[in-house]
Amino acid sequence: MVAYLAVAAGVGMGEKILIVEDEEKLSRFIELELAYEGYEAQKAGDGRSGLAMAESGDFDLILLDIMLPELNGMEVLRRIRRFSPIPVILLTARDTVMDKVNGLDSGADDYITKPFAIEELLARIRTALRKKNSSGAQGGGQGLLRLGRLTLDAPRYSAAMDQTPLELTKREFDLLKILMENAGIVLTRDVLLERVWGYNYVGETNSVDVYIRFLRSKIDETFGVKYIHTVRGVGYAMRIGDEA
Ligand code: CA
Numbered sequence: 346m347v348a349y350l351a352v353a354a355g356v357g358m359g360e361k362i363l364i365v366e367d368e369e370k371l372s373r374f375i376e377l378e379l380a381y382e383g384y385e386a387q388k389a390g391d392g393r394s395g396l397a398m399a400e401s402g403d404f405d406l407i408l409l410d411i412m413l414p415e416l417n418g419m420e421v422l423r424r425i426r427r428f429s430p431i432p433v434i435l436l437t438a439r440d441t442v443m444d445k446v447n448g449l450d451s452g453a454d455d456y457i458t459k460p461f462a463i464e465e466l467l468a469r470i471r472t473a474l475r476k477k478n479s480s481g482a483q484g485g486g487q488g489l490l491r492l493g494r495l496t497l498d499a500p501r502y503s504a505a506m507d508q509t510p511l512e513l514t515k516r517e518f519d520l521l522k523i524l525m526e527n528a529g530i531v532l533t534r535d536v537l538l539e540r541v542w543g544y545n546y547v548g549e550t551n552s553v554d555v556y557i558r559f560l561r562s563k564i565d566e567t568f569g570v571k572y573i574h575t576v577r578g579v580g581y582a583m584r585i586g587d588e589a
Pocket of ligand 1 (some may be wrong): 368413
């Protein structure tokens with residue numbers, strides 16, 4: 346019974362948490378506590394670098410301070426919500442009703458007022474992660490794409506080969522999603538550039554090829570399959586090919 350309760354208390358299972366907080370002592374304290382609980386924690390000390398790390402798509406949950414240098418927490422949250430439904434818990438020093446309402450309106454999953462007991466924060470984190478995991482299941486397979494051994498869960502921003510999660514950046518994920526949605530159809534570089542990078546993209550024209558190479562390395566080469574096909578002079582298509 347005691348052992349069961351210890352399990353039920355829910356230690357982290359390597360879930361990755363991003364801490365965006367400029368108070369170094371507090372941030373370090375949270376990082377150590379999270380590591381002790383079995384989470385993998387990383388820190389950002391200002392809004393801009395926090396947003397950049399969130400864009401990598403590598404995290405399961407974000408702890409976001411509101412008063413931050415560079416970009417404030419509310420702005421960081423607004424931008425995160427343009428590309429990700431990742432759970433965000435706001436850390437706020439200002440215990441006013443307005444802040445709470447604004448926080449939840451702007452897409453935060455929860456908020457906690459500083460100073461807080463670490464147990465309280467850990468409980469909020471467990472709840473947010475549980476909600477995230479069960480909302481994916483409630484989706485009833487909606488947004489779930491499959492190709493051979495590969496699955497992509499769009500609402501949860503996750504992709505897996507068999508049961509092995511793929512570590513994809515947002516760009517790689519978006520590209521893979523478009524290719525899987527159009528499995529068997531050849532997509533030109535222009536179409537991919539437009540749909541993944543946007544109409545106004547003015548960067549390198551070979552970005553598509555570069556990111557196709559990243560995906561090939563993470564999927565085809567890592568798992569010994571041939572799903573991503575080059576159609577010479579035209580573009581790319583995803584389909585199940587001969588095992589490599
Ligand atoms: Ca702060």
